[in-house]
Amino acid sequence: MEKKIYLYGFIPTEELERTALPEHEGFDEKEKLISIQVDSITAIVSRLDPDAYTEMVIEDKINNDLEWLQKKAYHHHEVLMFLNKNYTVVPLSFCTIYNNQDSLIETASSQAHELEDSFAEIGGKEEWNLKIYYDEEKVKRLVTENNPVMQKKREEIKELSPGRQFFERKKIDRMAEKEMDKELNERCNEIHLELSGLATRSDVKKTLGKDATGRKDNMSWNSVFLLQESEVDRFVEKVMKKDQQLNGSGLKMEATGPWPAYHFSNLSKAAK
Secondary structure, three states: OOOEEEEEEEEEHHHHHHOOOOOOEOOOOOOEOEEEEEOOEEEEEEEEOOOOOOHHHHHHHHHHOHHHHHHHHHHHHHHHHHHHOOOOOEEEEEEEEEOOHHHHHHHHHHOHHHHHHHHHHHOOEEEEEEEEEEOHHHHHHHHHHOOHHHHHHHHHHHHOOHHHHHHHHHHHHHHHHHHHHHHHHHHHHHHHHHHHOOOOEEEEOOOOOHHHHOOOOEEEEEEEEEEEHHHHHHHHHHHHHHHHHOOOOOEEEEEEEEEOOOOOOOOOOOOO
16 A cells, blocks of 8 residues: 655755755654655655554544644654755645645645745745743833823822722723733834844734743734844844843843744645
């Protein structure tokens, strides 16, 4: 029986001709990474036993075996990082699996123009991520202290009865929440626009909760930048400088990269 094909991503064939694919362990830890050329596009894949990797088995593993999922998801990402060091790579989603080589070739051929456009878009560039975190209590306190309306309100309620004070403090707390959100959005957007001047493309992504970040502070901003390699050092230096300027404000900036072009490559999924 013909083996299934696990697809990591696509790279330009001409780059593979200049730099041979280094040996690397495949998805099932038995097969190695191999390349499948489709004219100017080359797929980086590993072969899978069709009996061991049925759709039912994979779905069960993803839904019920957290250890397997974490290990395989890390492997997928690690391979893409490995490829990204040597090639222009259009990354594919985790567990993109084809039943046979012919179906992969058909997909690559049908999406050749999109892939070539992506190679042109991301070639010679690096994808970087910027996250901004904030200490909620500190930011809220600073916002309250610098807001004359809230300060006046706090003084006024001192003359009220304890019961009225309780409800008025609740109103002030809600006001502080709104002002904090407004302040965070304005400052983060200002930082994003300034850094975007160094990028060929930039975008704002959904913020992540503490369960995803594993941090004690909250995320207020999550953005991504596509940078010419010549601009990366300037970008990192500017982030470090801005972070120093934010010292004491309750905000903390964190830039990471380079990443495979998860966000800016045009092909995020492929028909199987």
